[in-house]
Amino acid sequence: MTRRFDVAVVGVSGLVGAAMLDLLHEREFPVGKVFPLDVAAAAGGVASFGRRELPVGDVAQFDFSQVQLALFSAGAAVAAEYAPKAAVEGCVVIDNSTQFRLDPEVPLVVPEVNPQDLAKHDVRGIVATPTCTVTLLALVLKPLLDAAGIERVNVATYQAVSGSGAEALEELGRQTADLLNFKPIEPKAYPRQIAFNVMAQIDAVEADGQTREELRLVQETARLLGDAVRVNATAVRVPVFYGHSAAVHLETREPLSVAQARELLGKAPGLELLDEPSIEGFPTPVTEASGQDAVFVGRLRRDPTHPRGLNLWLTGDNIRKGGALNAVQIAELLSRDYL
Numbered sequence: 001m002t003r004r005f006d007v008a009v010v011g012v013s014g015l016v017g018a019a020m021l022d023l024l025h026e027r028e029f030p031v032g033k034v035f036p037l038d039v040a041a042a043a044g045g046v047a048s049f050g051r052r053e054l055p056v057g058d059v060a061q062f063d064f065s066q067v068q069l070a071l072f073s074a075g076a077a078v079a080a081e082y083a084p085k086a087a088v089e090g091c092v093v094i095d096n097s098t099q100f101r102l103d104p105e106v107p108l109v110v111p112e113v114n115p116q117d118l119a120k121h122d123v124r125g126i127v128a129t130p131t132c133t134v135t136l137l138a139l140v141l142k143p144l145l146d147a148a149g150i151e152r153v154n155v156a157t158y159q160a161v162s163g164s165g166a167e168a169l170e171e172l173g174r175q176t177a178d179l180l181n182f183k184p185i186e187p188k189a190y191p192r193q194i195a196f197n198v199m200a201q202i203d204a205v206e207a208d209g210q211t212r213e214e215l216r217l218v219q220e221t222a223r224l225l226g227d228a229v230r231v232n233a234t235a236v237r238v239p240v241f242y243g244h245s246a247a248v249h250l251e252t253r254e255p256l257s258v259a260q261a262r263e264l265l266g267k268a269p270g271l272e273l274l275d276e277p278s279i280e281g282f283p284t285p286v287t288e289a290s291g292q293d294a295v296f297v298g299r300l301r302r303d304p305t306h307p308r309g310l311n312l313w314l315t316g317d318n319i320r321k322g323g324a325l326n327a328v329q330i331a332e333l334l335s336r337d338y339l
Helices: 015-026 076-088 115-120 132-148 166-180 212-225 258-267 285-289 320-337
Strands: 005-010 031-038 046-049 052-055 069-072 092-095 126-128 150-159 230-237 244-252 271-273 295-302 309-316
Touching (some): 005 015, 005 076, 015 031, 015 046, 015 320, 031 046, 069 320, 092 320, 115 320, 132 150, 132 212, 132 244, 132 258, 132 271, 132 320, 212 230, 244 285, 258 271, 258 295, 258 309, 285 295, 285 309, 309 320
Parallel strands (some): 005 031, 005 069, 069 092, 092 126, 150 230, 271 295
Antiparallel strands (some): 046 052, 150 244, 244 309, 295 309
């Protein structure tokens, strides 16, 4: 008889939290009871789980000893307050916020990249998931790193507005309609117009000129793949609803041909290779990635300025694999191997 696990999902009013519920049902996770939760201001409604409508409880009032797993996607402040409490009460927490990603006692995990690190889940009872762009990037870098080593990565990310939440999605749609109808716009979710525009700043700018999102790309990639992989990042917000993309320029430690890289990426878990020399032969966030679980990779080519340089393009759904799916896959591994 299959063992079933009672699960809490915290932050179900957000895009990733709602997707966590969807994916737990879609992937037939062995759920017993499901408890949708949120902060008090968002509690009291209902959340969909398959064909069922479940009441959304207040995380502050919830007894986490009722569940074996708690998936958090409610931001760093909520995670800081309630994730340790949940762990003390006996459940394993999987957190999608920035709160624990750099905590040396909390494993940062992408199941296709470093599943062995889940063995450390019981140190604090918490597992962290990376920022969405790091998850997508790590899936592509891992097979190349294992085969030839990686000395350096230059990456420019092109990130959809859904990474900023539902308000940003609404703003892009509203601004697009207003501008096409010759109406004035009033930016709210972003400091400047996002429709028909790009913004080379995601999150606050630090003293050295890097944004916090760029620092996350550097620091979290190092935690997943090792400090020897040096990352230089530029993060850009683009007027796309769903799907983050990245142009990646990397230098391997050992020689690696484009054909070898193509073969490695073509058989790597979690990836789909779309790399044909035609206008339809490379992936885009809209036509391939949106709503899909895989990370798509293409445009593989030699860097003519470096003897061990390789260029490529990747795109993936930031809400699914970039956030909710990664957390659910961690839950699947925990339930199978550790709980």
